[in-house]
Amino acid sequence: NTASNKIKMIDVKLSAEEYGIAVSKTNDGLLGTVNTVLTEQASKINTLIKNYEGKDYGEDDTAIDGTYVEGVVAYQTGMSSDEYLVLATDYPFAPFEYMVGTNFGGIDIEIGKLIADKLGKKLAVKYVAFDLICTAVNNGDADLGLAGLTITEARKQTVNFSKPYYTGAYQVLVVMEDDTTFDNCKTAEDVDAILKAMANGTKVGSQTGSTGYKFIAGDKDESGFSEFKGYSNLSAKGYSTHADAARDMVNGAVKFCVIDNLVASSVVAQINASAK
Numbered sequence: 083n084t085a086s087n088k089i090k091m092i093d094v095k096l097s098a099e100e101y102g103i104a105v106s107k108t109n110d111g112l113l114g115t116v117n118t119v120l121t122e123q124a125s126k127i128n129t130l131i132k133n134y135e136g137k138d139y140g141e142d143d144t145a146i147d148g149t150y151v152e153g154v155v156a157y158q159t160g161m162s163s164d165e166y167l168v169l170a171t172d173y174p175f176a177p178f179e180y181m182v183g184t185n186f187g188g189i190d191i192e193i194g195k196l197i198a199d200k201l202g203k204k205l206a207v208k209y210v211a212f213d214l215i216c217t218a219v220n221n222g223d224a225d226l227g228l229a230g231l232t233i234t235e236a237r238k239q240t241v242n243f244s245k246p247y248y249t250g251a252y253q254v255l256v257v258m259e260d261d262t263t264f265d266n267c268k269t270a271e272d273v274d275a276i277l278k279a280m281a282n283g284t285k286v287g288s289q290t291g292s293t294g295y296k297f298i299a300g301d302k303d304e305s306g307f308s309e310f311k312g313y314s315n316l317s318a319k320g321y322s323t324h325a326d327a328a329r330d331m332v333n334g335a336v337k338f339c340v341i342d343n344l345v346a347s348s349v350v351a352q353i354n355a356s357a358k
Contacts, residue, residue, distance in 0.1 A: 087332050087357040088259040091346045096253040096270050097310075099293060102243035103193070104219045104227030112225060116244045119197050127193060127247060134177035134189050139348040140355070143174030143325055150187035151195050157208035163225075167198040167205055170224030172212040174323060176348045178230040179207075190228040193247060197226065211322070213291025216240040230342060232293045236301070253294050254346050256328055256339040259354075263338075280337075282315045287327030287336035290320030294340035325349050332357075 103120075105113040120127065138146045157168055171190060173179040179188040186207050198205035210218045215227040220240045232251065233243045255264055255273065267273050288294035300312020312318075321327040324341045328349045331339055341349060 086258070086260060088354045089256055089328060089332065089350055090259045090261075091343075091350050092255040092257060092264045092267060092273070093343070094254065094264070094267050094270060094273055095343075096255070096273060096340070097293065097297060099232040099251045099253075100246035101230055101248040101251055102233040102246050103197075104216050104231055104237070104241040104243060105225070106219055106222060107240075107242050109225070110242075113242050113244065115200055116197055116226070119193075119200050120245055120247050123196050127196075130192050131189055131248060134192075135344060137177060139176040139180070139352055143176040143180045143323070143348070143352065144182050145176070145180065145187055148182050150182040150185035151191045151205075154186045154191055154195055154205045154207060156184065156186075157206040157224075161206055165203060167194070167201055167203045167226065168208050168224045169194040169205060169226045169228050170208050170210040170215050170218045171227070171229040172210060172215065172323075173207075174325070175212075175230055175345060177344055179228075189248070190230065194226060194228050211291075212289055230345070234293075250343075252343050253297055253340055254343050256331070256341050256346050256350060258331065258338075261338070277313050277316065280313075280315055283317050284315065285317045285319050285336040287319050287321055287331055287339040288341065289324045289327065290322070292324070292342070294324070294342065295320055297340050325352060328353055 103116050105116060140146050171179045173181060177188055178190045195205050208224050212229060215229050216237050218224045219227040264273060286298045295318055296310050298313055298316050299318035301310045319336055324345050327339045330336055
């Protein structure tokens with residue numbers, strides 16, 4: 083019965099957030115350029131976001147139509163800072179970043195390319211684990227952090243953020259298709275009441291360091307954004323990607339997942355396509 087291996091998104095907004103571009107606190111010049119590009123290219127960026135929202139993504143988090151950004155390369159040690167702008171990101175995280183073979187695509191890659199073009203440089207993409215991206219930027223290991231990064235007070239202690247480039251982000255639950263636990267939920271308060279009543283030790287999956295993970299585990303440092311109190315009865319299990327968390331849910335390792343809405347849509351489509 084393949085239907086039992088399908089999953090669904092509970093489209094109730096658990097926390098609203100905004101994504102920004104992380105820049106080192108010592109590089110005000112670059113921050114100024116980033117904000118200039120976001121202002122000058124606002125219409126173009128809004129259009130490309132809508133375009134990526136409408137794409138279908140395969141099981142490996144790649145756009146099925148094979149779309150990628152021309153002229154973007156993988157970072158290699160020794161690249162000249164005069165020639166390359168280094169973007170730290172954690173892929174795959176469709177529709178924000180993904181790979182097509184050795185090429186890079188996604189909303190964040192497109193925006194990074196616009197910034198590199200403005201500077202007269204080539205864009206080099208460097209893989210960094212999600213929860214280490216701000217540290218990498220702060221240490222000078224990358225010029226920009228562009229990875230669906232929610233602007234939070236805690237992260238502002240490490241890096242400076244650009245103005246928001248995506249304001250439609252929010253956390254949602256992803257559950258098995260035949261799980262009716264949250265079907266009647268209309269508000270975050272409805273979901274909260276059910277979560278608080280769950281059995282102690284109930285396992286919940288999310289990407290390590292992500293807002294979804296902090297929503298379950300709690301994070302007192304997020305004051306000023308959304309001070310997540312967390313759930314003492316739930317056990318947050320971290321994964322390298324949200325897709326990994328969802329696949330482990332299909333395998334029965336976690337009860338449900340907490341994922342960014344756009345990414346959740348992509349993950350649900352991927353997994354359900356492979357379940358057919």
